Amino acid sequence: MRVVIxxxxxxxxxxxxxxxEQRGVDVVGQARSLPEVLAMVExxxxxxVILDIRMPPTHRDEGILAAERIRxxxxxxxxxxxxxxxxxxxxxxxxxxxxxxxxxxxVTKARVGNVDSLLEALRRVRAGEIVIDPGIIDRLMSRRRRxxxxxxxxxxxxxxxxxxxxxxxxxxVADELGCTAGTVEKHLTSxxxxxxxxxxxxxxxxxxxxxxxxxxxxxxxx
Amino acid sequence: MIxxxxxxxxxxxxxxxxxxxxxxxLTGLISLARPAAERVSVLMALCGAxxxxxxxxxxxxxxxxxxxxxxxxLYAGLLGHLALSFPNGRLAVRVDRALAAxxxxxxxxxxxxxxxxxxxxxxxxxxxxxxxxxxxxGSLAFCVVALAIGGRLIGRWRHASRPERRxxxxxxxLVVAGATAxxxxxxxxxxxxxALLRLVLLALFAITAGLLPIGLLLGVxxxxxxxxxxxxxxxxxxxxxxxxxxRDAMARVLGDPSVDLAFRLLxxxxxxxxxxxxxxxxxxxxSGRCLTPVRRRGQELAMLAHxxxxxxxxxxxxxxxxxxxxxxxxxxxxxxLQSQLGQVRASRQRLIQATFEERHRIQRDLHDGAQQRLxxxxxxxxxxxHALRVAAxxxxxxxxxxxxxxxxxxxxRATEMVSRAHRExxxxxxxxxxxxxxxxxxxxxxxxxxxxxxxxxxxxxxxVVATVSAGRWPRDVEVNAYFVITEALANVYKHAxxxxxxxxxxxxxxxxxxxxxxDGCGGALLGAGVGLRNLHDRVAAVGGQxxxxxxxxxxxxxxxxxxxxxxxxxxxxxxx
Numbered sequence: 190m191r192v193v194i195x196x197x198x199x200x201x202x203x204x205x206x207x208x209x210e211q212r213g214v215d216v217v218g219q220a221r222s223l224p225e226v227l228a229m230v231e232x233x234x235x236x237x238v239i240l241d242i243r244m245p246p247t248h249r250d251e252g253i254l255a256a257e258r259i260r261x262x263x264x265x266x267x268x269x270x271x272x273x274x275x276x277x278x279x280x281x282x283x284x285x286x287x288x289x290x291x292x293x294x295x296v297t298k299a300r301v302g303n304v305d306s307l308l309e310a311l312r313r314v315r316a317g318e319i320v321i322d323p324g325i326i327d328r329l330m331s332r333r334r335r336x337x338x339x340x341x342x343x344x345x346x347x348x349x350x351x352x353x354x355x356x357x358x359x360x361x362v363a364d365e366l367g368c369t370a371g372t373v374e375k376h377l378t379s380x381x382x383x384x385x386x387x388x389x390x391x392x393x394x395x396x397x398x399x400x401x402x403x404x405x406x407x408x409x410x411x
Numbered sequence: 412m413i414x415x416x417x418x419x420x421x422x423x424x425x426x427x428x429x430x431x432x433x434x435x436x437l438t439g440l441i442s443l444a445r446p447a448a449e450r451v452s453v454l455m456a457l458c459g460a461x462x463x464x465x466x467x468x469x470x471x472x473x474x475x476x477x478x479x480x481x482x483x484x485l486y487a488g489l490l491g492h493l494a495l496s497f498p499n500g501r502l503a504v505r506v507d508r509a510l511a512a513x514x515x516x517x518x519x520x521x522x523x524x525x526x527x528x529x530x531x532x533x534x535x536x537x538x539x540x541x542x543x544x545x546x547x548x549g550s551l552a553f554c555v556v557a558l559a560i561g562g563r564l565i566g567r568w569r570h571a572s573r574p575e576r577r578x579x580x581x582x583x584x585l586v587v588a589g590a591t592a593x594x595x596x597x598x599x600x601x602x603x604x605x606a607l608l609r610l611v612l613l614a615l616f617a618i619t620a621g622l623l624p625i626g627l628l629l630g631v632x633x634x635x636x637x638x639x640x641x642x643x644x645x646x647x648x649x650x651x652x653x654x655x656x657x658r659d660a661m662a663r664v665l666g667d668p669s670v671d672l673a674f675r676l677l678x679x680x681x682x683x684x685x686x687x688x689x690x691x692x693x694x695x696x697x698s699g700r701c702l703t704p705v706r707r708r709g710q711e712l713a714m715l716a717h718x719x720x721x722x723x724x725x726x727x728x729x730x731x732x733x734x735x736x737x738x739x740x741x742x743x744x745x746x747x748l749q750s751q752l753g754q755v756r757a758s759r760q761r762l763i764q765a766t767f768e769e770r771h772r773i774q775r776d777l778h779d780g781a782q783q784r785l786x787x788x789x790x791x792x793x794x795x796x797h798a799l800r801v802a803a804x805x806x807x808x809x810x811x812x813x814x815x816x817x818x819x820x821x822x823x824r825a826t827e828m829v830s831r832a833h834r835e836x837x838x839x840x841x842x843x844x845x846x847x848x849x850x851x852x853x854x855x856x857x858x859x860x861x862x863x864x865x866x867x868x869x870x871x872x873x874x875v876v877a878t879v880s881a882g883r884w885p886r887d888v889e890v891n892a893y894f895v896i897t898e899a900l901a902n903v904y905k906h907a908x909x910x911x912x913x914x915x916x917x918x919x920x921x922x923x924x925x926x927x928x929x930d931g932c933g934g935a936l937l938g939a940g941v942g943l944r945n946l947h948d949r950v951a952a953v954g955g956q957x958x959x960x961x962x963x964x965x966x967x968x969x970x971x972x973x974x975x976x977x978x979x980x981x982x983x984x985x986x987x
Contacts, residue, residue, distance in 0.1 A: 302789030
């Protein structure tokens with residue numbers, strides 16, 4: 190797999206490059222700022238670009254900006270954005286890039302410390318899937334609520350909802366849980382009945398992830 | 412016929428002019444004799460005297476006749492000059508100088524032209540009704556200049572300040588009336604109107620000129636009347652130290668709404684205006700304000716900035732300043748205190764700002780230094796673990812038969828140790844990230860209050876509902892609102908034993924309202940705990956207000972409002 194890494198911390202950039210190469214990833218370019226990323230992507234034609242959200246020149250949201258520009262010029266390239274704080278607003282911005290956004294990942298920067306899981310995210314993004322950090326979903330689902338509609342879900346339904354929010358397709362959820370796609374669809378119907386979460390059973394992955402994120406961020410039955 | 416009789420008698424037709432001339436000459440001479448004589452007095456005397464120059468035309472000596480003929484209308488030019496330069500005798504702007512020059516040019520030039528072209532020689536006066544072309548041209552030019560001067564004065568009246576109008580109203584009215592009569596006279600003579608009409612208009616012109624001194628006296632009388640109002644003014648000022656009221660009262664009595672007061676600070680370090688803002692006398696003087704220092708006990712304690720016209724009403728000013736004496740002292744104390752308070756407030760705000768900058772620096776150092784380095788080490792540990800696992804797997808494949816049990820156990824233990832180190836470091840990095848975020852919430856600066864508050868309630872130990880208006884506010888307002896919210900929520904978690912809390916941030920015209928409510932035990936007191944005191948200090952530093960409602964057993968509500976320059980108004984977003 191051909192990967193370009195955009196990360197301004199020199200030590201982390203090198204270590205991450207080594208670690209990925211150790212697992213057989215072909216790191217075809219290193220970039221340390223927004224302009225460097227854009228140039229490197231043109232030059233090296235990677236399959237996936239890893240983007241730190243904060244990079245020079247302003248150290249604000251260069252990672253998202255880079256993602257938006259790369260998607261516009263080279264829509265076939267997968268994008269994996271790393272963020273310190275796993276802020277849902279950024280995830281929503283990424284998912285809203287296109288009508289049917291795909292091949293996009295948004296994970297916490299701490300995930301690079303677990304190269305296997307980073308690798309899995311890279312593979313899924315290359316395969317055109319959407320990847321949202323489980324940590325973000327976990328945080329949103331465990332947020333304290335006065336009357337928690339999530340309490341109405343069974344343990345299995347909660348896992349299904351979380352996996353949907355992480356960007357899995359029905360097939361992906363089924364694989365993860367070791368059940369059939371039919372079972373997953375049944376769970377989704379039940380979740381829909383209990384939460385009134387209409388778009389959770391749509392096939393367009395980014396739309397249903399957005400629906401779940403919005404629901405989790407804003408739902409408080411109080 | 413009467414008209415005929417009048418025109419043939421040089422004594423009667425020129426009577427109004429002579430009366431006006433004498434009146435101007437006398438007023439000019441009398442005011443010249445006073446100590447505070449002004450240029451306007453000189454002009455008046457010259458103007459009065461010049462009305463008699465025309466009499467030289469009765470002389471049969473050619474030179475005298477010529478001078479008399481040339482200068483017989485000089486008085487009109489002088490009158491124009493006088494009107495334009497009233498009340499101080501100076502022509503302040505270029506337009507006025509140009510107009511005055513035109514006046515002289517026409518008054519003398521038309522006569523010289525007539526002398527040359529029409530060969531005016533003694534006894535010219537017997538032939539004066541002939542009305543030649545030169546005559547008409549002269550009248551026309553005269554007419555244009557008189558109109559211009561009249562128009563200029565009307566314009567000036569419209570822009571005049573109240574003290575200026577009080578002093579000059581009567582004079583300017585007379586000048587405009589005179590200019591009208593002059594224009595009428597000129598038109599009449601140019602069109603060959605009946606001699607009687609021309610004479611009447613000329614007489615009117617002369618009479619208004621003669622009345623000018625009376626107009627002047629009227630102005631002075633009105634200034635004196637204003638002085639009489641000071642009695643009520645003194646009563647008004649008793650017991651009121653607010654400099655703004657003093658200023659308003661002085662403006663009323665002096666009839667100048669633009670009056671401003673400035674006070675020397677108690678420590679003598681500078682001047683402040685009535686709102687406690689720094690005041691620079693040089694700047695005020697440069698912007699065309701007239702400054703009058705006020706002395707008390709031999710020291711310059713205050714300063715009055717006012718319209719230039721008031722400077723010529725010094726007696727009125729003196730009376731008002733004397734009456735305001737004690738009130739000025741009080742107002743000065745008040746203004747000085749206000750100024751000091753403002754400085755303290757500003758320095759407190761700067762301190763908060765500096766603290767925030769310092770937090771930002773620490774956060775950046777942590778982020779670029781320790782956090783990056785630890786994350787890199789985490790990756791290294793992960794790679795090591797991976798390498799160890801690969802080595803163990805290779806061993807088990809390659810040497811399945813002659814397994815080196817010791818080596819396998821060693822590898823297994825090393826993997827175990829590295830995994831533990833990895834877990835520990837992961838937690839340490841998480842802790843460091845939270846710490847850095849607590850020190851400086853970068854999300855707040857980048858994404859705004861709504862995102863930052865959402866982040867805060869993600870980690871809340873009890874349910875918190877937040878409704879934050881979308882949109883951005885000035886950075887210091889957002890930062891203060893954010894810390895108020897975290898401080899208040901920390902109090903809720905620590906003391907309130909609440910089952911839920913709510914945060915509402917609303918944009919209102921000119922301010923931002925932040926309300927934190929809980930359903931806990933209540934009974935909180937402002938200033939009792941460190942938390943609430945910090946909160947109060949922070950809000951007070953930026954001129955905001957805190958309201959605390961915390962009846963025992965009924966929960967607590969902290970309502971804070973921050974002043975905002977121009978508040979962003981946007982629809983609310985509901986957030987859990």
